[in-house]
Amino acid sequence: MAAAWEELLMRKFIGLCFLTTTLFASSAHAQSIFIDKGDPSAVDAMVGGGLVKNAWGVGVTGGYSYRGVFDVGADFTRYAYTAGTNKKLAGYSITPFTTWHALRSDVDEMPFSISFTLAVQRIVYAGNGTAMNPEGWGLLLGPSFYRRFELGTNLVVVPELLAAYDFQYTRYYSVASDQTSANGNSALANGYSTSAKHNVRVLFRPNVVYKAGSTNYVFVPYVGYQGAFAVGGNVGAMF
Secondary structure: OHHHHHHHHHHHHHHHHHHOOOOHHHOOOOOOOOOOOOOOOEEEEEEEEEEEOOEEEEEEEEEEEEOOOEEEEEEEEEEEEOOOOOOOOEEEEEEEEEEEEEEOOOOOOOOOEEEEEEEEEEEEEEOOOOOOOOEEEEEEEEEEEEOOEEEOOOEEEEEEEEEEEEEEEEEEOOOOOOOOOHHHHOOOOOOOEEEEEEEEEEEEEEEEEEEEOOEEEEEEEEEEEEOOEEEEEEEEEEO
8 A cells, every 4th residue: 555655656756847947048848748537636746947049047846736637827937048149147936837638648549648738938137227128928839749658666867848839929118228228229210129939849858766665766857949949948846
């Protein structure tokens, strides 16, 4: 009985942590991967960071799973911009998200599971000197494909592929030549400008969980494309 209870706890833990692997730049994905439909609901918390073109970021994420069917949560990330229009600025992002687990893998039927995620990002900037700071929005929408593999009694690996539409919108309120951001190079006469970028996001996550006694350790690295090469990782726990 104890072994069965511990296995159920481990499955919930790694499933809940799965969503929070990469919310850098408003990425989100399924946290109920290892929770069977009808299992008790649970919550998780994660910390981590990532690197993508022109920026790096660190953040925290919390999520809630309703009986292994629907996930909701939010991510808070701080970005530091090292190049591009926002060079030398800091960005603060809040990203609520939700995931629906549409299809589950079955040995005799489905070879992999599929979930669909929607994340909406709000980001504000700081550090633009005396000029007004930019602000922006983001949207991520698309499926994840994943499969769970048990490697012995203590190690679980879940290869997962996210393929989604990724939209980022930024509005700049000043073209002052003395502002910190590179938007001061703009020659627009109306004093503001906008940037809208439509991208695809493709991320691979070799999610790893190691169970040592009553403790579950989760390491979720990722690598892929978010308008440019992206890499990062997260760790977390379930409650």
